Amino acid sequence: MGYFELIIACIFVNNILLAQFLGNCPFLGTSKKMETAVGMGMAVIFVLVLAGTITWVIYTFILVKFGLVYLRTIAFIVVIASLVQFVEMFLKKSIPALYAGLGIFLPLITTNCAVMGVCVLNIDKEFTFLQALVASFFYAVGFALALILFAGLRERILLARVPKPLQDTSIALITAGMISLAFFAFQGMV
Amino acid sequence: MVESILFTFSLGAVCGLILSFASKIFYVYEDPRIARVENLLAGANCGGCGFAGCSAAAEAIVNEDAPANACILIGTENISEIAIIMGSEAGTAEPLKSYNNCNGGNRATDRFIYNGLNTCRAVTSFYGGKRDCTIGCLGFGDCVRACGFDALHLGPDGYPEVDREKCVGCGACEAACPKSILEVRTVSQRLLHLNAYDDALAPCAQTCPAEIDIPRYIGHIRNGEYEAAVNTIRERNPLLLACGRVCPHPCESYCRRGVEDEPVSINQLKRFVADYEMNSGKRFPIECAPDTGNRVAVIGGGPAGLSCAYFLRRIGHRPEIFEAMPKLGGMLRYGIPEYRLPKKVLDWEIEGIINLGINAHTNVRLGVDFDFGSLIASGFDAVFFSVGAWNDYNLGIPGEDLTGCFTGIDFLAKIGNNENVRIGQRVAVIGGGNTAIDCCRTLLRKGVDKVYLVYRRTRKEMPANEVEIIASEHEGIDFVFLAAPNKVVGDEKNQVTGLEYLKMELGEPDASGRRRPIPVEGSETVLDVDMIITAIGQSPLLAFRGKGDRLDELEITRWKTIEVEPATCQTNVPYIFAAGDAATGPSLVVTAIGGGRKAARSIDLFLNGKPVVSHPEFLLNKHIPGTIFESVEGIVPKKRTEMPELPVEARINNLSEVDLVITEADALYEANRCLNCCRLCYNADQ
Numbered sequence A: 001m002g003y004f005e006l007i008i009a010c011i012f013v014n015n016i017l018l019a020q021f022l023g024n025c026p027f028l029g030t031s032k033k034m035e036t037a038v039g040m041g042m043a044v045i046f047v048l049v050l051a052g053t054i055t056w057v058i059y060t061f062i063l064v065k066f067g068l069v070y071l072r073t074i075a076f077i078v079v080i081a082s083l084v085q086f087v088e089m090f091l092k093k094s095i096p097a098l099y100a101g102l103g104i105f106l107p108l109i110t111t112n113c114a115v116m117g118v119c120v121l122n123i124d125k126e127f128t129f130l131q132a133l134v135a136s137f138f139y140a141v142g143f144a145l146a147l148i149l150f151a152g153l154r155e156r157i158l159l160a161r162v163p164k165p166l167q168d169t170s171i172a173l174i175t176a177g178m179i180s181l182a183f184f185a186f187q188g189m190v
Numbered sequence B: 001m002v003e004s005i006l007f008t009f010s011l012g013a014v015c016g017l018i019l020s021f022a023s024k025i026f027y028v029y030e031d032p033r034i035a036r037v038e039n040l041l042a043g044a045n046c047g048g049c050g051f052a053g054c055s056a057a058a059e060a061i062v063n064e065d066a067p068a069n070a071c072i073l074i075g076t077e078n079i080s081e082i083a084i085i086m087g088s089e090a091g092t093a094e095p096l097k098s099y100n101n102c103n104g105g106n107r108a109t110d111r112f113i114y115n116g117l118n119t120c121r122a123v124t125s126f127y128g129g130k131r132d133c134t135i136g137c138l139g140f141g142d143c144v145r146a147c148g149f150d151a152l153h154l155g156p157d158g159y160p161e162v163d164r165e166k167c168v169g170c171g172a173c174e175a176a177c178p179k180s181i182l183e184v185r186t187v188s189q190r191l192l193h194l195n196a197y198d199d200a201l202a203p204c205a206q207t208c209p210a211e212i213d214i215p216r217y218i219g220h221i222r223n224g225e226y227e228a229a230v231n232t233i234r235e236r237n238p239l240l241l242a243c244g245r246v247c248p249h250p251c252e253s254y255c256r257r258g259v260e261d262e263p264v265s266i267n268q269l270k271r272f273v274a275d276y277e278m279n280s281g282k283r284f285p286i287e288c289a290p291d292t293g294n295r296v297a298v299i300g301g302g303p304a305g306l307s308c309a310y311f312l313r314r315i316g317h318r319p320e321i322f323e324a325m326p327k328l329g330g331m332l333r334y335g336i337p338e339y340r341l342p343k344k345v346l347d348w349e350i351e352g353i354i355n356l357g358i359n360a361h362t363n364v365r366l367g368v369d370f371d372f373g374s375l376i377a378s379g380f381d382a383v384f385f386s387v388g389a390w391n392d393y394n395l396g397i398p399g400e401d402l403t404g405c406f407t408g409i410d411f412l413a414k415i416g417n418n419e420n421v422r423i424g425q426r427v428a429v430i431g432g433g434n435t436a437i438d439c440c441r442t443l444l445r446k447g448v449d450k451v452y453l454v455y456r457r458t459r460k461e462m463p464a465n466e467v468e469i470i471a472s473e474h475e476g477i478d479f480v481f482l483a484a485p486n487k488v489v490g491d492e493k494n495q496v497t498g499l500e501y502l503k504m505e506l507g508e509p510d511a512s513g514r515r516r517p518i519p520v521e522g523s524e525t526v527l528d529v530d531m532i533i534t535a536i537g538q539s540p541l542l543a544f545r546g547k548g549d550r551l552d553e554l555e556i557t558r559w560k561t562i563e564v565e566p567a568t569c570q571t572n573v574p575y576i577f578a579a580g581d582a583a584t585g586p587s588l589v590v591t592a593i594g595g596g597r598k599a600a601r602s603i604d605l606f607l608n609g610k611p612v613v614s615h616p617e618f619l620l621n622k623h624i625p626g627t628i629f630e631s632v633e634g635i636v637p638k639k640r641t642e643m644p645e646l647p648v649e650a651r652i653n654n655l656s657e658v659d660l661v662i663t664e665a666d667a668l669y670e671a672n673r674c675l676n677c678c679r680l681c682y683n684a685d686q
Helices: A003-013 A024-029 A034-063 A069-094 A096-102 A105-109 A113-124 A129-157 A169-184 B002-025 B032-040 B053-062 B076-085 B120-124 B142-146 B172-176 B187-191 B203-207 B214-222 B226-234 B240-246 B266-279 B303-314 B343-354 B372-377 B408-416 B434-445 B466-474 B589-607 B664-673
Strands: B097-100 B152-154 B160-162 B182-185 B295-299 B318-322 B359-361 B382-385 B405-407 B426-430 B450-454 B478-480 B483-490 B496-509 B515-519 B525-527 B531-534 B576-578
Touching: A003 A129, A024 A129, A024 A169, A034 A069, A034 A105, A034 A113, A034 A129, A069 A096, A069 A105, A069 A113, A069 B002, A113 A129, A129 A169, B032 B053, B032 B076, B097 B160, B120 B142, B142 B152, B142 B172, B172 B182, B182 B187, B187 B303, B203 B214, B214 B226, B214 B266, B214 B664, B226 B240, B226 B266, B240 B266, B240 B343, B240 B589, B266 B343, B266 B664, B295 B303, B303 B318, B303 B343, B303 B382, B303 B589, B372 B382, B382 B589, B405 B408, B408 B434, B408 B531, B426 B434, B434 B450, B434 B466, B434 B531, B496 B531, B576 B589
Parallel strands: B295 B318, B295 B382, B318 B359, B382 B576, B405 B531, B426 B450, B426 B531, B450 B478
Antiparallel strands: B097 B182, B152 B160, B483 B496, B496 B515, B496 B525
């Protein structure tokens, strides 16, 4: 599989939110406002690239080497959580502007299943390091794309007549389902 | 088994070690109070405070960008603990309250029929809303739904009403409103707000130099809430007793009822509530913000100085007034005669302002009794100049130094100070302004046989207030129009015996739009008088300059006034501010009061280290385009309440107050004549 196909697959065909249904919590939680959605999208791209590559390194050079592959999940959880904490501290000290921008979204990603999912997928699909890097980045781009699209829709939905029982999260879930169906059309492309 | 345990432990240990080293290396000093404050917040990350999460809110509280009660979910116990952490006593943080700015509601006309979703947000997306008024309330109640404290209800008139008791000032309504109908503000923020282009302002409120919310206080009078009316006036004007008597009410010229009918007698209503408070025997309480400890020197205790000191005190600063004359009040006391503003009334009003906790030193003149250097050395953070315009212009004609010649302000000040002045029997007062009229009417009351008012143009061009001219006509003052003094005639004892003047005729209009008087050759006439008062205008006394301190750097205009930025009242020396006649030249009392408030706002910005700039949309007493109507529909003429006044024979030989206060019934009648206007809408007569 070439890199172009990999990129298309990561963004559209296997979109982490709309095709794999991972990370639905921030998908609903941070999509009420465009501004928040963009912030969250950027934070996910940042963290996923770091987490995806570092977990790949740890898996390949530590877990495989010592035959501890069965500890993958627990190792990844600890690594990702520490990583996010570390990055947060680093940013606060070194790049305060970026810290102020990503701010509260960083800790939210600590326990995000989309991040965990991508790390695991990178291993399951037996990617090389470079492939893992590219895949992590474009999975995150797909995440940001879906989130921003959805935020735009939700801002419009606020102005529509929605029956009372369906307002807010219910209509958001219905909408999410329909976008997901639309993304289903990408299936089989790559 | 062993490997897995070892691995898990070592992974944990490595991560822990890295993180602990990182926290050492990447340590950023954080105020320890932030963590303590954060522990007291709700921890719900709800965003109700307007910050991104509780940590951000805690940081804002510690940086004093947010009050101790910023969190909307915690109770008074936690708020007081936060206040203690912040080093202040519990409850001192000024509370935020929501205020509704629109009183149009359903009264405003609609531009189109809207059948969409019933939320303000939705309707705003269609051409900014269905109302004709671009800023008015849309009436779908997004704010009511946003309020978590049941403090907002949509009233019957189609705009939200705030329940002051329940409102916690969380700001949710302000955030939910797509217009700016609801504003969550502290009292200080409201006191310092300047009229802006996007405010809900009636024409009268746009015109008032002190920016009083006129329809609101008239509305209070209509409902019989006199205390609320007084408080509304006091948000903009601390000298309501004085203004209610002497203000020439420019607001009334723009009254919408005045387009089709006689304008509402706004100033008499102000005087009515002001007198109501004074006669009620108690003072209505005035709210002041917690002390900030900043000291401001106010040079000059006239209307501008009193107003600035009053507003500075109310927002928590510590002003100190330095007054050159024996008593506070400036021109109010020494320029306005007793029969227009009794000293007893003025004393009562000034006492109320001083009682807020303002230190006042009288009989101290800058440059004589104290100098600017010692002022700065004694720890004042800013200085406000309101020295007034006490320097009378001279005519520049021969014989002006003869015995029996006086200048207007000097004469009035001497009378106001109860000094002995030798008064003649036949007096000529030169000038056509209010000072000249005040001199004439004062002289009459001193038992003078004949008073002439000599003016070089005609009655139409006189700058004095119309009501004053009419009153002086009633009292029998002799007007000599189109007469330019040429020389003062004296006898061998240097005593004035007459005033020679040239007759004039009116020529082409000059720069001020008034027709220029031209002398008629050979028309010299002598007026037989034994006393002459020159009242042809004043400029500030700037004798305090030239002492080699920073005051010498102050820029002075060519009218000998202090040069200031009109919207901020700041001079070219950043910590010196000026307003009142000293900055504007002789003007209205109400202009000086407005200037004092503008300066107080700028001084507050300066003391807080913020840039001293005006509001970007500041109206500066211009009118909002489209709000001044040529014709007003639906008006049924109703007679304006006459000003009750003492009959001429009862007032002419004593100094008792001429203008009287209207009765409560008349005040209610007059308040009901008010159309309760806003920008575009108003209550038409049925």
